[in-house]
Amino acid sequence: MTATSEALLITSQEGAVRTLTLNRPAALNAFTTALLVQLREALEAAAQDAGVRCVVITGAGRGFSAGQDLSDALIKPPMEPGEVPKDIGHLLDNYYIPLALRLRSMPVPVIAAVNGVAAGAGASLALGCDLVLAAEGASFIQAFSKIGLVPDCGGTWLLPRLVGRAKALELALLGDKLPAAEAARIGLIYRALPDAELAAEAQALAQKLAAMPVKAIAATRQALDDALLLDFESALKNEALLQSRLGFAVDYQEGTRAFLEKRKPNFSDR
Numbered sequence: 001m002t003a004t005s006e007a008l009l010i011t012s013q014e015g016a017v018r019t020l021t022l023n024r025p026a027a028l029n030a031f032t033t034a035l036l037v038q039l040r041e042a043l044e045a046a047a048q049d050a051g052v053r054c055v056v057i058t059g060a061g062r063g064f065s066a067g068q069d070l071s072d073a074l075i076k077p078p079m080e081p082g083e084v085p086k087d088i089g090h091l092l093d094n095y096y097i098p099l100a101l102r103l104r105s106m107p108v109p110v111i112a113a114v115n116g117v118a119a120g121a122g123a124s125l126a127l128g129c130d131l132v133l134a135a136e137g138a139s140f141i142q143a144f145s146k147i148g149l150v151p152d153c154g155g156t157w158l159l160p161r162l163v164g165r166a167k168a169l170e171l172a173l174l175g176d177k178l179p180a181a182e183a184a185r186i187g188l189i190y191r192a193l194p195d196a197e198l199a200a201e202a203q204a205l206a207q208k209l210a211a212m213p214v215k216a217i218a219a220t221r222q223a224l225d226d227a228l229l230l231d232f233e234s235a236l237k238n239e240a241l242l243q244s245r246l247g248f249a250v251d252y253q254e255g256t257r258a259f260l261e262k263r264k265p266n267f268s269d270r
């Protein structure tokens, strides 16, 4: 296990699975700019490392992430007379957008193991992952409206696509706490499971995905995201393009050869 400077983020590896643990438990892993940078850099490092075939993001302590650290000097509202408000858009441009884009284009699957409350940008980060597992004690809160903001870090894009416009509006406007089991029931996340089982189940799922053809998994994520913006014929053509590329990749050769030879495939491409 390695800890980055200040240990805001803990990086560990088991086989081909890299786990990134947000580590500001006293503040429910709220994002400072330093943590946002470290998380993006850690994702970049995982993307570049051929030994990583799946990434798990989780939180230390009782929270997953309470979103933006509201005491961060970069965004803190005027507290004294004469101080002027800061442009929050800079924070998004420079920190959240690069992070969200890095996450969404990872060459390997990414699992969120939501161990506790995921609020604001913490919820958006979790929902931006490919599969979201959550402890039954965890919850999701679209906290933005409570402080006069819109969902960010991809929230406005993700929410209606995951649960439809009506439910997205309910969650985003009211900002109520959504328990993990209810999040799973409405299709916002993949699964809710007993708190004590979360870490082991996330690791088991990650190991399973790591043994799969991850190049095809990343292409599948891309194809599904693309398809939401395409008409039917364009989606068919996009599938053909991706299939054509994947057909030349070693994993497809290995997968079909293994099937024909009645043996377990050994996927290695990325």
Ligand code: T3D
Pocket: 026, 027, 028, 030, 066, 067, 068, 069, 070, 071, 075, 088, 091, 117, 119, 120, 121, 122, 141, 143, 144, 147, 149, 152
């Ligand atoms: O400018 C911008 O904001 C731009 C970016 C926006 C992206 C966003 O993420 S906006 C949304 C920001 N997040 C929030 O508004 C959530 C704020 N937190 C809460 O509402 C509650 O903490 C929770 C519902 C998440 C959890 O409640 P609870 O009762 O379990 O815990 P708590 O006692 O409120 O918090 C525990 C500690 O964490 C506490 O510190 P203390 O008093 O023990 O020293 C609390 O201040 C700290 N904490 C929680 N959330 C944040 C935070 N500190 C800084 N920033 C936070 N977001």
